[in-house]
Amino acid sequence: MTTPVVTGIGRLVTTDPALGAGGPLGLLAAAAVVMAGGRIAGVGPPRRAPAADTRVDAAGRAALPGFVDSHAHLVFAGDRTEEFAARMSGRPCRAGGIRATVAATRAATDAALHATAARHVREALLQGTTTIETKSGYGLTVHDEARSLAVAAAHTDETTFLGAHIVAPEYEDDPAGYVELVTGPMLDACAPHARWIDVFVERGAFGEDQARAVLTAGAAHGLTPRVHANQLGPGPGVRLAVELGAASADHCTHLTDADVDALAAGNTVATLLPGAEFSTRAPYPDARRLIDAGVPVALATDCNPGSSFTSSMPFCVAVAVRETGLTPDEAVHAATAGGARALRRADVGRLTPGARADLVILDAPSHVHLAYRPGVPLVHAVWRAGRRVTR
Known part of the structure; x- marks a missing residue:
C-alpha cells in the first residue's frame, strides 16, 4: 500500500472550521496532505510531512476535497x-x-x-x-x-x-x-x-x-x-x-x-x-x-x-x-x-484525518477560480480513496 504525500499546496480547502484562520472552508496556506490506506493521515505544513514512497509537488496550486x-x-x-x-x-x-x-x-x-x-x-x-x-x-x-x-x-x-x-x-x-x-x-x-x-x-x-x-x-x-x-x-x-x-x-x-x-x-x-x-x-x-x-x-x-x-x-x-x-x-x-x-456522510467532502482521501488539485492558485474562470478545465489532478485517478 503506497503512502502518497502531496506537498507545495498554495491554498488548501479542508472544510474543517477548526483549521487555518477559521471559517467554514478551513483554509490552510502552504500545506501538505498525507494519505495512507485510502484515508487522510494528516494535513498541515509541508515541513511536517513524513517520508513517502509517492511524493507529489503541487507547485503552489490550490487543492480541495473531491x-x-x-x-x-x-x-x-x-x-x-x-x-x-x-x-x-x-x-x-x-x-x-x-x-x-x-x-x-x-x-x-x-x-x-x-x-x-x-x-x-x-x-x-x-x-x-x-x-x-x-x-x-x-x-x-x-x-x-x-x-x-x-x-x-x-x-x-x-x-x-x-x-x-x-x-x-x-x-x-x-x-x-x-x-x-x-x-x-x-x-x-x-x-x-x-x-x-x-x-x-x-x-x-x-x-x-x-x-x-x-x-x-x-x-x-x-x-x-x-x-x-x-x-x-x-x-x-x-x-x-x-x-x-x-x-x-x-x-x-x-x-x-x-x-x-x-x-x-x-x-x-x-x-x-x-x-x-x-x-x-x-x-x-x-x-x-x-x-x-x-x-x-x-x-x-x-x-x-x-x-x-x-x-x-x-x-x-x-x-x-x-x-x-x-x-x-x-x-x-x-x-x-x-x-x-x-448524503449524511462524515467521511467525504472534507480533508481531515480519518476522512476518505479524496483530493482535487486545481490548475489555479485559489478555489475562487472555479467561479472566476467558468468553463475552463481547471482540474489538474484527482485522488479518490488515496488512488490517483488522473495523470
Missing part, C-alpha cells in the same frame, strides 16, 4: 437533444420528455445501461467529483427499476429508488394503482439495491398524500427519504421533506417563508441544482435567502438527459455564484461538505 454530487440520474438510454434545442429556441416540442427516456431505457440492454452510467461517472470523476449519488426513475416497472438500481450500485457510492418519478404511462388513468405498485412489489424488488427513496412532489407528478405514502413505505423498508421539492412552483414538497426527516429537499426553487422557516428549524439540507435552471431557462433558487436563514445548502448537478445534462460540478459552482447569490466560498462548501451532509 466534489460530492448528491443528486444525479445516470441510468438511462436515449437522447433528448431535440427537446433541448426546441426549448432554447422557444419552439414547442412533442419529443416526449421523461416518457421518451422511459421508453428508451426499457428497451436498452443491461450492457448499454452499464456503459452509459460508467461513462458519466468517469466524466464526473475527471472533473473532480469523487462521490456521486444516482437514482432510478426511468424504468417505472418492477423489473426495470430493479435493474436500474443494480446498474447504479455497480458504479456509484449512493443509490436512490425513484419509482415515483412520474406515473408510468400504462397507469396514466390509474395513478392510485401505480402508487400501490411503487409501495408494494416495486419497493420490495428495489429496496435491497438502494439506500434512499425519493419522490417527485409536483403538479403533474405526485401530490402530498401520494408522496407521503411512498416515503413512509420506503422508510418501513429501511430507506431514508429524499424529496424532489418545489422545482416548478410552490407546493408541499419542502415541508413534507422536513416533516418526514428527509436528508434533503432538492431543487427548492419556489419557496414560501414557511418553507424556509421549516428548513431552518429542521435537519433537511436544501440541495440546489442550478444546472436545471440553466438548461430550462427557469428562475434560479435564492440561495442567499436560505444561507441567511441558517439553512444548510448543497450543490449538485442533477445530471439527466432532459433538464440538466451536465456532470460538471465546477460548472454548477460557477452558475451558483453568478445566479443564486452564493459567494465563491459558500458555493465550494456547498459542493463538498454540503453534498456530504445531504
Whole structure:
C-alpha cells in the first residue's frame, strides 16, 4: 500500500472550521496532505510531512476535497437533444420528455445501461467529483427499476429508488394503482439495491398524500427519504421533506417563508441544482435567502438527459455564484461538505484525518477560480480513496 504525500499546496480547502484562520472552508496556506490506506493521515505544513514512497509537488496550486454530487440520474438510454434545442429556441416540442427516456431505457440492454452510467461517472470523476449519488426513475416497472438500481450500485457510492418519478404511462388513468405498485412489489424488488427513496412532489407528478405514502413505505423498508421539492412552483414538497426527516429537499426553487422557516428549524439540507435552471431557462433558487436563514445548502448537478445534462460540478459552482447569490466560498462548501451532509456522510467532502482521501488539485492558485474562470478545465489532478485517478 503506497503512502502518497502531496506537498507545495498554495491554498488548501479542508472544510474543517477548526483549521487555518477559521471559517467554514478551513483554509490552510502552504500545506501538505498525507494519505495512507485510502484515508487522510494528516494535513498541515509541508515541513511536517513524513517520508513517502509517492511524493507529489503541487507547485503552489490550490487543492480541495473531491466534489460530492448528491443528486444525479445516470441510468438511462436515449437522447433528448431535440427537446433541448426546441426549448432554447422557444419552439414547442412533442419529443416526449421523461416518457421518451422511459421508453428508451426499457428497451436498452443491461450492457448499454452499464456503459452509459460508467461513462458519466468517469466524466464526473475527471472533473473532480469523487462521490456521486444516482437514482432510478426511468424504468417505472418492477423489473426495470430493479435493474436500474443494480446498474447504479455497480458504479456509484449512493443509490436512490425513484419509482415515483412520474406515473408510468400504462397507469396514466390509474395513478392510485401505480402508487400501490411503487409501495408494494416495486419497493420490495428495489429496496435491497438502494439506500434512499425519493419522490417527485409536483403538479403533474405526485401530490402530498401520494408522496407521503411512498416515503413512509420506503422508510418501513429501511430507506431514508429524499424529496424532489418545489422545482416548478410552490407546493408541499419542502415541508413534507422536513416533516418526514428527509436528508434533503432538492431543487427548492419556489419557496414560501414557511418553507424556509421549516428548513431552518429542521435537519433537511436544501440541495440546489442550478444546472436545471440553466438548461430550462427557469428562475434560479435564492440561495442567499436560505444561507441567511441558517439553512444548510448543497450543490449538485442533477445530471439527466432532459433538464440538466451536465456532470460538471465546477460548472454548477460557477452558475451558483453568478445566479443564486452564493459567494465563491459558500458555493465550494456547498459542493463538498454540503453534498456530504445531504448524503449524511462524515467521511467525504472534507480533508481531515480519518476522512476518505479524496483530493482535487486545481490548475489555479485559489478555489475562487472555479467561479472566476467558468468553463475552463481547471482540474489538474484527482485522488479518490488515496488512488490517483488522473495523470
